[in-house]
Amino acid sequence: xxxxxxxxxxxxxxxxxxxxxxxxxxxxxxIERSEKSKTLNAYITTDFENALTKAKQFDEKPNLDLKxxxxxxxxxxxxxxxxxxxxxxxxxxxxxTPTYESTVTDNLWNxxxxxxxxxxxxxxxxxxxxxxxxxxxxxNPIDENLVPGGSSGGSASAVAAQLTPITIGTDTGGSIxxxxxxxxxxxxxxTYGSCSRYGIVAFASSLDQAxxxxxxVEDCALLHEVISTFDNKDSTSINFKRNNYLQELSKNIKGKxxxxxxxxxxxxxxxxxxxxxxxxxxxxxxxxxxVVDISLPHTSYAxxxxxxxxxxxxxxxxxxxxxxxxxxxxxxxxxxxxYEKTRxxxxxxxxxxxxxxxxxxxxxxxYDAYYLKAQKVRKLIKNDFDEAYKQVDxxxxxxxxxxxxxxxxxxxxxxxxxxxxIFTVPVNLAGLPGISIPxxxxxxxxxxxxxxxxxxxxxxxxxNIAYAMEEKIGFKNNITDWWIK
Amino acid sequence: xxxxxxxxxxxxKLSRISVDEAKAEKLAGxxxxxxxxxxxxNELKTDNVEPLTSVAETTLxxxxxxxxxxxxxxxxIKNSPKENKDFFVVPKVVx
Numbered sequence: 001x002x003x004x005x006x007x008x009x010x011x012x013x014x015x016x017x018x019x020x021x022x023x024x025x026x027x028x029x030x031i032e033r034s035e036k037s038k039t040l041n042a043y044i045t046t047d048f049e050n051a052l053t054k055a056k057q058f059d060e061k062p063n064l065d066l067k068x069x070x071x072x073x074x075x076x077x078x079x080x081x082x083x084x085x086x087x088x089x090x091x092x093x094x095x096x097t098p099t100y101e102s103t104v105t106d107n108l109w110n111x112x113x114x115x116x117x118x119x120x121x122x123x124x125x126x127x128x129x130x131x132x133x134x135x136x137x138x139x140n141p142i143d144e145n146l147v148p149g150g151s152s153g154g155s156a157s158a159v160a161a162q163l164t165p166i167t168i169g170t171d172t173g174g175s176i177x178x179x180x181x182x183x184x185x186x187x188x189x190x191t192y193g194s195c196s197r198y199g200i201v202a203f204a205s206s207l208d209q210a211x212x213x214x215x216x217v218e219d220c221a222l223l224h225e226v227i228s229t230f231d232n233k234d235s236t237s238i239n240f241k242r243n244n245y246l247q248e249l250s251k252n253i254k255g256k257x258x259x260x261x262x263x264x265x266x267x268x269x270x271x272x273x274x275x276x277x278x279x280x281x282x283x284x285x286x287x288x289x290x291v292v293d294i295s296l297p298h299t300s301y302a303x304x305x306x307x308x309x310x311x312x313x314x315x316x317x318x319x320x321x322x323x324x325x326x327x328x329x330x331x332x333x334x335x336x337x338x339y340e341k342t343r344x345x346x347x348x349x350x351x352x353x354x355x356x357x358x359x360x361x362x363x364x365x366x367y368d369a370y371y372l373k374a375q376k377v378r379k380l381i382k383n384d385f386d387e388a389y390k391q392v393d394x395x396x397x398x399x400x401x402x403x404x405x406x407x408x409x410x411x412x413x414x415x416x417x418x419x420x421x422i423f424t425v426p427v428n429l430a431g432l433p434g435i436s437i438p439x440x441x442x443x444x445x446x447x448x449x450x451x452x453x454x455x456x457x458x459x460x461x462x463x464n465i466a467y468a469m470e471e472k473i474g475f476k477n478n479i480t481d482w483w484i485k
Numbered sequence: 486x487x488x489x490x491x492x493x494x495x496x497x498k499l500s501r502i503s504v505d506e507a508k509a510e511k512l513a514g515x516x517x518x519x520x521x522x523x524x525x526x527n528e529l530k531t532d533n534v535e536p537l538t539s540v541a542e543t544t545l546x547x548x549x550x551x552x553x554x555x556x557x558x559x560x561x562i563k564n565s566p567k568e569n570k571d572f573f574v575v576p577k578v579v580x
Contacts, residue, residue, distance in 0.1 A: 431540025
């Protein structure tokens, strides 16, 4: 069977289960395509030989009841994978090989998945363009000059370019949904506590959440079903009844009430985004759902809140990288000097900047004015959503304020870079699930995404809305394989 | 408020990241623009608002104090940049 890499995950699983294709054939196909796609710089580490061995083992003793029967999968290099290098896109972890497995990836392998390799990302997931990675920027398969978004840029690029059928990213302020939007793919940020954070390199612990990235909503639902589990090893994992997300997927959203928040019409937003949002509203109505105008009055305070909370938690999480226990070490004349040189040479500019912000807002004399203030505003932002959900079942917004921008375009202006996450950040602050689906193209032909935000633990509902809209939208990605010579 | 070079030096010491003059100046510029943006929060009155520390409205689960795996000293030390007989090696601390 040719064109194996163009098949959706659900189709691949079905074909393997019906013994029409083998895991080895599928794995080979994705490896071959990945090898021809080095220009994209989507991988940091590949594990192709092992993947083939595992595929062969699977085929010799196939377990066809598994949810991901012998499916090859590349994952963001933020997940610890036993015996496979895990760098978090940083020089400081360039030689780190975990001796344990993250729960989310463990779930993948237990379901029959096979690791292809580790995908590039912004350093410690800090970035919106994949330009902060120590291992170089990733190219967007849409166009060689475009960023793929970030921080899960390698993951988004790999799914869009069909180097892996599906992937896992992490989302602290939009790191799954923004790159999904920039590459014309689907990305789900689950409810905080739905997927275990055990074994994920920590950035901002009260915001980080792993989630699926895929070509379509069905694949996303299946993958979410596999990775969303309760885990005793993560004290913030929540024990609630999870759905069979794929099996329960339904396009029937008649009577659902969808909120349109007026505060998301931000100043300077391109008309194309406005138009896309309006189209989304029309599609929702065509599906039989009701559109309701709502207000989330504290929306404009979300980004400033995020840029206190996230760096504060990062500065504390990243204190463990001191050149003693793992990774890179710079020599120094005494212990303190060694720490300072190691961290100065081992962390990139954006990470250093955020550690500094975090250290400052937590330091004596400034804690109340910044960190405590931000926690209070975070409460107001969460209250806005709680109020809105008294009236509606879900909320529809654009995913990003623009389409993918050019590599280098925003590199020297941190605030302008941060503004990319203006529509995604409130969701992390409130701990809610949000999904980005491709919904159209701008005048340049670059993909644009719409975001559906749900109530906590209501992933099934937003998957259903996304599924219904996906059919109406009929999106097709314009990828020409330009990088394959 | 403005972040001057003296403040940058102070934060650099607290965060154990060394910065030279050129880097300090660049950082001061960046941090000032970021804090100008953050200052928007002062528009809000929050005196009577409870701070939100976690969105998960559960009490933190505690683990039992039990040994889960034995004799993993080697594994733990394996990733260290410098080691000697099961110990992490660091520059001399006591003269």
